[in-house]
Amino acid sequence: MTKIKACLFDLDGVIVDTAKYHYLAWRRLAKELGFDFTEEHNERLKGISRMDSLEILLEVGGLTLDENVKVKLAEKKNNWYCEYIAKMTPDEILPGTKEFLELLRGNKIKIALGSASKNSMSILTNVGLVNHFDAIVDGNNITHAKPDPQVFLLGAKELGVAPEECVVFEDARAGIEAAINAGMYSVGIGDPKILNKANIVVSSLKEMTLEKLNSQIYCKGA
Structure with a gap:
């Protein structure tokens, strides 16, 4: 048997719902640029x-801008986003998340964050979850975005655990693909039609138990 020794979590849409704040900031930027997002x-x-998100937004708006302008726009969006997340509280932790993290810790399974966000420390601090993670790898540590596996491979390295002993929890197709590319198991949080490449799909971490993790993720080794 290959036993799971570590769990790696995306942030947005898995631990907390900051996706709504990203959307508000991106939509605000699009309106300033003269189109709807x-x-x-x-x-x-x-x-x-x-x-990469900015490039997609500009594509939607049919705009081509030089790099200096794009950097300033990305900073403006991030400043708005930071204003929103500065007001976050522990009440915004998604259902079942804290309980599942504590269950993992109680069973000596290591825990890491693997997120593209550059604001993960601020968010985890505001909601009171920093101490629940053994390692935090985010947009400040990586050079390649998902579906590149870099963020999860770095997380496994920080934890001292082999990729095949890790499970990734993700709400995005690109994140599930990154887990697969890293040689890890994956649990999709959300729509089974979108996350159909995951080993398991659940609606939230409230559904997760060690029994479910063991029975559906463990596999026979060579």
Whole structure:
């Protein structure tokens, strides 16, 4: 048997719902630039970096801008986003998340964050979850966005655990693909039709138990 020794979690849409704040900031930027940015458009931004997200937004608006302007726009969006997340409280932790993290810790399973966000420390501090993680790898540590596996491979390295002994919890297709590319198991949080490449799909961490993790994730080794 290959035993799971570590769990790696995406942040947005898995631990907390900061996706709504990203959307509000991106939509605000789009309106300033003269076009509408819908929730459907926003789906394309899940799990990818800030600059890649900006490129998609500009594509939606049919705009081509030089790099200096794009950097300033990304900073403006992030400043608005930071204003929103500065008001976050522990009440915004998604259902079942804290309980599941504590269950893992109680069973000596290591825990890491693997997020494209550059604001993960601020968010985790505001909601009171920093101490629940053994390692935090985010947009400040990585150079390649999901579906590149870099963020999860770095997380496993920080934890001192082999990739095949890790499970990734993700709400985005790009994140599930990153887990697969890293040689890890994956649990999708959300729509089974979108996350159909995951080993398991649940609606939230409230559904997760060690029994479910063991029975559906463990596999026979060579």
